[in-house]
Amino acid sequence: xxxxxxxxxxxxxxLGIEGLTASEILSLLDLAEEFVELNRQIEKxxxxxxxxxxxxxxxEASTRTQSSFEIAGKRLGADVMNMSVGSSSVKxxxxxxxxxxxLNAMHPDILVVRHHASGAVALLARKVDCCVVNAGDGxxxxxxxxxxxxxxxxxxxxxxxxxxxxxxxxxxxxxVARSNILLLSTLGARVRVVAPSTxxxxxxxxxxxxxxRSMEAGLEGADxxxxxxxxxxxxxxxxxxSVREYFHYFGLDEAKLRIAAKDALxxxxxxxxxxxxxxxxxxxxxxxxxxxxxxxGVAVRMAVLDTLARKLPNA
Amino acid sequence: MRxxxxxxxxxxxxxxxxxxxxDPSRGADFTGDLYLAExxxxxxxxxxxxxxxxEGAEVVDCAGSxxxxxxxxxxxxxxxxxxxxxxxxxxxxxAAAAGGVTTLVCQPDTDPVxxxxxxxxxxxxxxxxxxxxxxxxxxxxxxxxxxxxxxxVGLLKAAGAVAFTDAHKSIMNALILRRxxxxxxxxxxxxxxxxxxxxxxxGAMNEGEFASRLGLAGIPKAAETxxxxxxxxxxxxxxxxxxxxxxxxxxxLEVLERAKEAGLPVTASVSINHLSFNELDxxxxxxxxxxxxxxxxxxxxxxxxxxxxxxxxxxxxxxxVPQDVExxxxxxxxxxxxxxxxETLLPAALRLVHSDAVDIVSLLATLSTRPAQxxxxxxxxxxxxxxxxxxxxxxxxxxxxxxxxxxxxSRNTPFDEARLTGRVQRTIVAGEVVYEYV
Numbered sequence: 001x002x003x004x005x006x007x008x009x010x011x012x013x014x015l016g017i018e019g020l021t022a023s024e025i026l027s028l029l030d031l032a033e034e035f036v037e038l039n040r041q042i043e044k045x046x047x048x049x050x051x052x053x054x055x056x057x058x059x060e061a062s063t064r065t066q067s068s069f070e071i072a073g074k075r076l077g078a079d080v081m082n083m084s085v086g087s088s089s090v091k092x093x094x095x096x097x098x099x100x101x102x103l104n105a106m107h108p109d110i111l112v113v114r115h116h117a118s119g120a121v122a123l124l125a126r127k128v129d130c131c132v133v134n135a136g137d138g139x140x141x142x143x144x145x146x147x148x149x150x151x152x153x154x155x156x157x158x159x160x161x162x163x164x165x166x167x168x169x170x171x172x173x174x175x176v177a178r179s180n181i182l183l184l185s186t187l188g189a190r191v192r193v194v195a196p197s198t199x200x201x202x203x204x205x206x207x208x209x210x211x212x213r214s215m216e217a218g219l220e221g222a223d224x225x226x227x228x229x230x231x232x233x234x235x236x237x238x239x240x241x242s243v244r245e246y247f248h249y250f251g252l253d254e255a256k257l258r259i260a261a262k263d264a265l266x267x268x269x270x271x272x273x274x275x276x277x278x279x280x281x282x283x284x285x286x287x288x289x290x291x292x293x294x295x296x297g298v299a300v301r302m303a304v305l306d307t308l309a310r311k312l313p314n315a
Numbered sequence: 316m317r318x319x320x321x322x323x324x325x326x327x328x329x330x331x332x333x334x335x336x337x338d339p340s341r342g343a344d345f346t347g348d349l350y351l352a353e354x355x356x357x358x359x360x361x362x363x364x365x366x367x368x369x370e371g372a373e374v375v376d377c378a379g380s381x382x383x384x385x386x387x388x389x390x391x392x393x394x395x396x397x398x399x400x401x402x403x404x405x406x407x408x409x410a411a412a413a414g415g416v417t418t419l420v421c422q423p424d425t426d427p428v429x430x431x432x433x434x435x436x437x438x439x440x441x442x443x444x445x446x447x448x449x450x451x452x453x454x455x456x457x458x459x460x461x462x463x464x465x466x467x468v469g470l471l472k473a474a475g476a477v478a479f480t481d482a483h484k485s486i487m488n489a490l491i492l493r494r495x496x497x498x499x500x501x502x503x504x505x506x507x508x509x510x511x512x513x514x515x516x517x518g519a520m521n522e523g524e525f526a527s528r529l530g531l532a533g534i535p536k537a538a539e540t541x542x543x544x545x546x547x548x549x550x551x552x553x554x555x556x557x558x559x560x561x562x563x564x565x566x567x568l569e570v571l572e573r574a575k576e577a578g579l580p581v582t583a584s585v586s587i588n589h590l591s592f593n594e595l596d597x598x599x600x601x602x603x604x605x606x607x608x609x610x611x612x613x614x615x616x617x618x619x620x621x622x623x624x625x626x627x628x629x630x631x632x633x634x635x636v637p638q639d640v641e642x643x644x645x646x647x648x649x650x651x652x653x654x655x656x657x658e659t660l661l662p663a664a665l666r667l668v669h670s671d672a673v674d675i676v677s678l679l680a681t682l683s684t685r686p687a688q689x690x691x692x693x694x695x696x697x698x699x700x701x702x703x704x705x706x707x708x709x710x711x712x713x714x715x716x717x718x719x720x721x722x723x724x725s726r727n728t729p730f731d732e733a734r735l736t737g738r739v740q741r742t743i744v745a746g747e748v749v750y751e752y753v
């Protein structure tokens with residue numbers, strides 16, 4: 001990437017999809033395409049982030065996202081440090097703001113943050129001088145997941161505009177769903193959400209999506225079926241009566257997938273609960289994009305880090 | 316009623332001249348002079364000064380200013396004993412004085428809880444020794460605020476508790492509340508109840524589209540209306556005096572109106588925060604707007620303002636809840652709820668007057684006369700013979716609120732850097748000037 005990209009993100013940080021324009025999103029996707037090719041070479045290294053320090057600060061356990069950001073940072077030449085802070089550390093007495101001030105004193109260039117509370121990453125970003133990437137905050141946003149999903153869709157369908165995307169499952173607790181709704185709507189897709197009413201957030205009908213309470217209706221003619229993970233503690237009686245009943249009505253199996261468009265593709269942000277929200281046969285079928293999503297994850301995160309790094313002082 | 320204050324020396328007589336005198340207890344609003352001596356109001360009339368200045372009296376020209384009864388704040392959380400790092404009776408009283416509050420009613424969720432006459436006595440003695448305004452404690456309805464066993468209502472009232480409340484907790488067991496209402500009735504004691512169903516209020520803000528966009532768990536309005544409806548059914552049966560501590564939504568006002576029309580002994584408060592802000596102020600996850608009960612929609616705020624104007628809602632409170640940075644510099648859902656409000660109560664309330672939503676006499680009634688009547692306090696009036704608890708304020712003086720200048724020990728004000736119009740110039744308690752804006 002010798003030439004500077006034609007655009008830069010308007011802000012210093014990537015805290016969410018909200019506020020991004022269609023052209024900003026498309027430019028990130030275009031840049032990510034280049035990294036997809038790079039990542040398939042033997043020599044995968046770039047030097048955009050050479051000399052830079054990237055800290056992955058995860059207040060919530062994550063294997064997939066954390067390793068994806070780590071590989072992305074390393075391939076761009078950054079020194080990457082992983083800090084996994086159990087949520088208990090806040091209980092030890094240090095406020096999130098103090099943690100931010102402490103880290104800031106170590107002069108990192110990029111902070112990648114995941115936190116279990118909505119808004120926590122934005123709070124931290126206000127207190128540090130470096131650029132901050134939201135790797136998921138509570139039930140609010142997970143912007144790089146939405147970007148990698150969009151890249152995956154575009155590579156397989158050739159476009160996003162005009163596609164019908166059904167986001168199915170625990171929309172209530174899902175930051176992936178919120179970021180995807182924002183991004184896909186911005187790029188002109190028709191977005192549906194499909195879930196039992198107990199797993200739909202209040203006011204979801206004002207999000208510019210079509211709301212369905214049954215898979216049969218919601219999957220009709222869908223080009224993309226995006227399944228969401230249902231947390232184990234929400235399965236038995238609190239939000240849905242049982243795993244068995246949930247799978248029966250909302251688990252994606254081959255029969256339900258037949259309702260969708262003939263060439264519909266299946267996505268899942270992982271980690272999957274096989275037999276809860278998705279049937280193994282569907283997850284492993286040729287129509288599943290789940291493995292490709294992981295590959296796109298690294299490329300998209302490289303694109304994000306690369307773009308933000310160009311805005312750093314002395315870049 | 317025992318008074319927490321006693322003065323070593325007699326304050327100098329004071330003649331507040333050429334003022335716009337507003338006495339909501341008599342619906343009076345006229346230009347004139349107010350004469351205070353021996354700790355009481357002597358006279359309020361036009362031309363007092365012209366008829367001759369009483370010997371030894373200090374004359375204060377109050378032209379352009381309003382003279383009104385000192386404010387009576389029914390709901391202020393103080394923190395002494397147990398949470399002195401957040402607020403002491405002394406710091407709260409200075410904040411109150413700066414805000415024109417001459418009678419502060421503190422809440423029982425201290426450590427230890429105000430559920431024993433000795434604690435009531437402690438607070439009254441500490442207030443007498445350290446506070447510059449009148450302080451009256453509310454006592455707990457149930458021991459330890461646990462919602463299980465009734466406190467000694469009779470002894471606590473005799474010790475000086477002006478009402479009974481479980482602070483920010485609703486008593487979820489209907490039988491316990493029913494017994495408390497029944498027993499309290501025999502002592503003519505007032506039950507002040509927080510109306511928020513504990514099982515429905517695990518969220519961080521008002522439930523709705525906006526909470527969903529922020530990814531914050533919501534608290535439905537039903538959390539409030541369910542408890543209010545239940546409580547008023549109980550009141551209809553036992554006829555104990557009941558006061559809803561802080562209503563937030565339009566649906567609750569309908570419930571309240573029905574109960575009042577049915578003649579139940581029911582009154583209600585609304586906090587200045589819920590009259591000033593709505594759920595959209597939470598944007599940016601600003602934790603100073605994390606309140607309990609939460610800020611609601613703009614329609615609710617408008618309905619509350621109309622209810623203040625019509626008198627359906629009786630009382631406006633500061634709902635002063637001091638929190639330090641430890642409790643507020645956290646992600647929104649983990650931050651402690653509450654905002655300080657003693658010093659901004661009047662200027663924030665005057666916004667309603669400046670926007671022609673509420674007339675100033677009605678407004679001052681909800682801030683002084685009505686709470687004094689409900690609590691049975693000799694306050695909220697300028698009648699001759701009443702204690703000389705008086706404020707002088709310029710309703711049109713604009714200023715920008717600088718949190719660093721607040722008297723409160725905590726700084727968690729949602730009016731941070733806000734433009735306000737109307738400023739207290741003098742606060743007088745028992746004839747003595749306890750705050751003066753220079």
